[in-house]
Amino acid sequence: MSNVNLYVKNNYNRFLDTIGGPGIVVEIDETKFGRRKYNRGHVVEGVWVLGMVERTADRRLVLIPVEKRDRNTLLALIKRHVAPGSIIYTDLWRGYTNLSKHFVHNTVNHSKWFVDEETGIHTNTIEGNWSYVKQNVYKKWRTKNIWLPLAIVMAKRNGCLEEFLMNFL
Helix, strand or coil: CCHHHHHHHHCHHHHCCCECCCCCEEEEEEEEEEEEHHHCCCEEEEEEEEEEEECCCCCCEEEEEECCCCHHHHHHHHHHHECCCCEEEECCCHHHCCHHHCCEEEECCCCCCCECCCCCCECHHHHHHHHHHHHCCCHHHCCCCCHHHHHHHHHHHCCCHHHHHHHHC
């Protein structure tokens, strides 16, 4: 691991914002960044990333690599990075089941639809962000060394790339 990547990993929380706020919708989802051996077959290695994006004009983004996607891990990260009073939209992944104890939490059942026909709830914003993020994280970085490319993507999206780069001068 390079010195820069190690620095980013050890100081990653410094690069993370708290997003959302009273009445602001925050969409949350997770995805796996992986590589296929010889570009064939099933994914053999990779890293899960928790993504959170607020539905505002700024579309501020938080991306966090996670070793485990269990309820306790996800809840701790969400409580740390989503402001109280936010309205959270997720899919029905079981790791999100306790969110309603701490936030207003709405879900969409992706096995039925991508936009709930009755409520209009969707997670299309974060789903669309995964395409942007994956285009900006080269395949060779889709391992446990993903910290630096994720930090750069967040800094670009959140409008603080120059401030982020000043950490390395």
